[in-house]
Amino acid sequence: MKNDRKRTFLLITIPILALFICFNxxxxxxxxxxxxxxxxxFGSYDWVGLRNYxxxxxxxxxxxxxxxxxxxxxxxxIVTNVISLMLALALNSKIRAKSFFRxxxxxxxxxGSLVVGYIFNYxxxxxxxxxxxxxxxxxxxxxxxSNPNRAWIGVMIVCAWxxxxxxxxxxxxxxxxxxxxxxxxxxxxxxTGWKQFRYLTFPLIIPFFSINMVLCVKNFxxxxxxxxxxxxxxxxxxxxxxxxxxxxxxxxxxxxxxxSANAVIFFIVIVAVSVAQTxxxxxxxxxx
Amino acid sequence: xxxxxxxxxxxxxxLILGLSTIAFPLYMTIIIAxxxxxxxxxxxxxxxxxxxxxxxxxxREAMRVTDFWHxxxxxxxxxxxxxxxxxxxxxxxxxALGRNKAKSKFYNLVYLFxxxxxxxxxxxxxxxxxxxxxxxxxxxxxGVVLLYVVFYMPMNTMxxxxxxxxxxxxxxxxxxxxxxxxxRTYWSIIFPVMKxxxxxxxxxxxxxxWNDVMTPLVIxxxxxxxxxxxxQLNFQSQFGTNYNLAFASYLLSLIPILIFxxxxxxxxxxxxxxxxxx
Numbered sequence: 328m329k330n331d332r333k334r335t336f337l338l339i340t341i342p343i344l345a346l347f348i349c350f351n352x353x354x355x356x357x358x359x360x361x362x363x364x365x366x367x368x369f370g371s372y373d374w375v376g377l378r379n380y381x382x383x384x385x386x387x388x389x390x391x392x393x394x395x396x397x398x399x400x401x402x403x404x405i406v407t408n409v410i411s412l413m414l415a416l417a418l419n420s421k422i423r424a425k426s427f428f429r430x431x432x433x434x435x436x437x438x439g440s441l442v443v444g445y446i447f448n449y450x451x452x453x454x455x456x457x458x459x460x461x462x463x464x465x466x467x468x469x470x471x472x473s474n475p476n477r478a479w480i481g482v483m484i485v486c487a488w489x490x491x492x493x494x495x496x497x498x499x500x501x502x503x504x505x506x507x508x509x510x511x512x513x514x515x516x517x518x519t520g521w522k523q524f525r526y527l528t529f530p531l532i533i534p535f536f537s538i539n540m541v542l543c544v545k546n547f548x549x550x551x552x553x554x555x556x557x558x559x560x561x562x563x564x565x566x567x568x569x570x571x572x573x574x575x576x577x578x579x580x581x582x583x584x585x586x587s588a589n590a591v592i593f594f595i596v597i598v599a600v601s602v603a604q605t606x607x608x609x610x611x612x613x614x615x
Numbered sequence: 616x617x618x619x620x621x622x623x624x625x626x627x628x629x630l631i632l633g634l635s636t637i638a639f640p641l642y643m644t645i646i647i648a649x650x651x652x653x654x655x656x657x658x659x660x661x662x663x664x665x666x667x668x669x670x671x672x673x674x675r676e677a678m679r680v681t682d683f684w685h686x687x688x689x690x691x692x693x694x695x696x697x698x699x700x701x702x703x704x705x706x707x708x709x710x711a712l713g714r715n716k717a718k719s720k721f722y723n724l725v726y727l728f729x730x731x732x733x734x735x736x737x738x739x740x741x742x743x744x745x746x747x748x749x750x751x752x753x754x755x756x757x758g759v760v761l762l763y764v765v766f767y768m769p770m771n772t773m774x775x776x777x778x779x780x781x782x783x784x785x786x787x788x789x790x791x792x793x794x795x796x797x798x799r800t801y802w803s804i805i806f807p808v809m810k811x812x813x814x815x816x817x818x819x820x821x822x823x824x825w826n827d828v829m830t831p832l833v834i835x836x837x838x839x840x841x842x843x844x845x846x847q848l849n850f851q852s853q854f855g856t857n858y859n860l861a862f863a864s865y866l867l868s869l870i871p872i873l874i875f876x877x878x879x880x881x882x883x884x885x886x887x888x889x890x891x892x893x
Contacts, residue, residue, distance in 0.1 A: 339711040346764070350744070422626055439869070
């Protein structure tokens with residue numbers, strides 16, 4: 328009987344583990360291997376040692392894409408969390424048609440981000456300038472997506488539009504864990520409004536805040552669909568995210584080996600950011 | 616109870632106002648999808664007014680250009696097969712690892728190994744995977760499904776293993792005394808008990824797969840087949856400046872998931888929250 332149990336567990340684990348290794352671990356190792364070669368994606372290639380990595384740190388296009396991606400991730404994360412926290416508080420207050428509002432505000436999250444990007448692309452290119460013209464705001468009368476200094480704002484808005492839906496629903500589930508009598512007790516001590524939020528509500532939903540931060544940063548760092556639909560990295564490579572650069576130059580630009588090195592660095596960055604966030608929020612929770 | 620609950624009207628007003636940020640892009644999409652190019656003037660009122668005739672011509676044309684039914688079928692096939700395989704494979708893996716990782720070093724190691732796959736960005740896998748799937752003859756929907764099963768394994772296995780902690784082993788032991796094998800016990804007792812987690816996994820996996828662009832883009836590029844999002848990408852150039860046609864196509868690609876959301880809204884919201892919080 329005992330042997331049957333052991334055998335069954337092994338028979339389950341081994342094939343599934345093999346599948347995982349075949350399509351996750353082996354390509355990962357191959358990716359690291361290619362990063363030491365000058366492979367173009369076809370034909371023969373040579374071992375070049377660390378040259379790709381050296382070039383990576385001096386390549387201005389790569390540097391620019393890291394700057395853009397991090398700027399987008401940090402600002403989008405702040406914007407998304409501030410708005411979704413306010414929205415969650417509103418949706419959790421005493422309102423009518425609660426489930427309708429919650430359902431409606433979650434809608435953006437289920438829509439495919441590529442198509443959402445295309446729809447917003449049209450909005451930024453035609454509707455917004457036309458509106459600005461009518462209102463007499465000259466600075467907005469050309470498409471923000473065609474301006475190298477402003478295109479990232481367009482990308483940020485689309486990213487946030489979808490992420491807010493997700494974060495709000497997580498904050499709401501956090502707010503529901505706060506028992507009503509905490510507010511009542513706090514009310515007696517004069518904790519209302521901002522004070523109530525700052526000293527009562529927020530500390531109690533810190534775990535949900537952590538979840539949202541981790542989710543946001545990870546998703547925004549890997550942004551791809553929105554770039555594809557809105558700007559294709561332009562204008563003047565000002566909105567080239569790391570994922571987009573790796574895809575574009577690695578898959579069709581003949582830089583398979585070089586972009587593999589970029590991907591390896593990107594992987595290390597993602598792991599470092601995730602680990603840092605997890606340990607940081609772990610400490611924060613302990614203090615409280 | 617309900618009587619002394621006062622409605623917060625200012626907040627209600629703000630929430631209704633805020634809904635316009637969601638309603639407006641959808642309104643715009645619907646309006647433009649139904650219009651003819653001749654009705655599109657450059658002024659705001661020209662773009663945003665109601666169409667003169669509600670005709671389905673744009674949709675018919677968009678369906679023809681993007682081969683809509685084929686793409687829809689591919690998307691459905693990929694999503695359904697991925698979800699079914701995920702429920703079977705990931706729950707089994709969650710069971711094997713969840714039941715053993717506390718007392719066995721080997722299983723604990725396998726568990727950590729699989730879960731750490733969550734940190735691997737697709738960007739590093741995509742180039743080797745494009746090569747590998749092509750070499751293996753998997754540059755098609757089967758390859759895409761296999762990859763999804765692998766990509767979502769870390770998350771789903773973790774969810775299942777976490778859920779199993781609350782299911783007592785005694786439940787299985789009772790069946791074992793009756794002479795049932797572990798394999799049979801799993802399917803007759805454990806698998807049905809994990810039903811709430813199946814719902815969460817199914818929702819999360821289905822949403823992610825349905826909307827994913829990158830995997831089919833990289834893997835199926837040479838196959839001549841499209842998923843719904845991929846069709847939007849590939850036919851972008853054919854729409855040219857006919858935005859009415861393009862928007863009809865966008866709307867068509869959004870309708871299936873909108874219908875799904877309207878029908879299963881509660882399950883979707885629960886699934887998404889469960890998946891994120893656990």
